[in-house]
Amino acid sequence: MEKKSLKFSRTVSSKLQYKINMSIIFNYLRENGPISRAKISRDLKISAPAVSRVIDKLIKDGYVVETEKLVTKGGKRPTLLKINQDKGFVIGIDLGKEKFKLALTNFNGETVEKYRGFRILNDKNIAEKMISEIKKFLSKCSKGEKIKLHKVRTICIGVPADIDTDSGKIISAPLYGNWKELNFKKILSSEFNIPVYIENDVNLSTLGEKHYGEGKNFKDVIFVEISNGIGAGIIIDNHLHRGFHGSAGEVGFTIVNTENLGFKIKNKGFLEKFASVESMKKKVVMAIKEGRKTKIADMVENDVEKIESYMVCKAAIGGDKLANSIICEMVNFLSIGIINLILIINPQIIVLGGDICSLPEVRRLFVEPIMEKIKSSIPFKIPEIKLSSLSEDAGIIGASFLATESLLIGEFPYKIEQE
Missing domain, CATH: 3.30.420.40 (ATPase, nucleotide binding domain)
Incomplete structure (x- = not known):
């Protein structure tokens, strides 16, 4: 998605200037509509006749439509403009x-x-x-x-x-x-x-979260997906940061200590193995097979194939020791990954998304403990921590x-x- 610079080595032709004005006006209208011709002219410092010529062309081509009249105290009521949402x-x-x-x-x-x-x-x-x-x-x-x-x-x-x-x-x-x-x-x-x-x-x-969810009022945003895998998306100064090879944000491969340098199993990283939503289910199954007592076994009538991650949360809420220990370990590992992101990027907000959003009592079991660990580990102002408002539709x-x-x-x- 290339955005072209507006620097020119010589005076531009009238044809190119018209194209530039059309682009600037159209994109400004996309982000600020409904809006009047007069306000577009004032805000962009483009002459009213130039704005009208562009708007007339955009209306003719079907990109822009006129809507209601703006309510004013007196005088001529300007017509508001907006993008034609059904153009495509x-x-x-x-x-x-x-x-x-x-x-x-x-x-x-x-x-x-x-x-x-x-x-x-x-x-x-x-x-x-x-x-x-x-x-x-x-x-x-x-x-x-x-x-x-x-x-x-x-x-x-x-x-x-x-x-x-x-x-x-x-x-x-x-x-x-x-x-x-x-x-x-x-x-x-x-x-x-x-x-x-x-x-x-x-x-x-x-x-999605930056433009329609919890991140829309911030320039520096980190989104952390916690599902079967773990990854992060990074917005810096309103731009998506992909990194040199497009691998920025692969925090699922975060290493927690020196003993785990070089850790990789079936293409999963350390954090994904021990802190993903899928890992909760696997840990319970392993513990039951080792003879550990838990309410989760009763929930599935000892059929470990029926165990799902949400059951771990339900059992933890009911005071189950195994379930709480699994969640506690997961919170610790996630906190380490998120703290490292904060220290490196220093975002305004971190949004947690993915399958974790659908787990029972996710705020009490995960978000609040993670926030406490971040506060106790970072001596300066920390970003807001929010759950995704778009959930699985992000x-x-x-x-x-x-x-x-x-x-x-x-x-x-x-x-x-x-x-």
């Missing part, structure tokens, strides 16, 4: 959860329809399954007259992997080794004949945002960064 639609896909998730959103970021499909496995046929589900979904939407298929303009896919965002190639997929040779961008763009973008799933959840919301942003920045490449 985008598809956001999240492959980072247990099941395939998809959202159809309009240009305003509003979700028109959501869909939950097949269980995601380490399967080389994942692309074919995706194509089948997307076609089925779009057929259903078009029959219901929610959208016209030609108005679907682009797709963005969130993948639990390190991504070359330009080529679409998967560099490394620790949880899904069979996906490494796949290029979802190439496969889906060929099938649907529209632009396809691909990004790390946690980065997309981070963008990924598809972020994917839809990036799809829209990438598409429109391609058409309107100039914008003024706002504080």
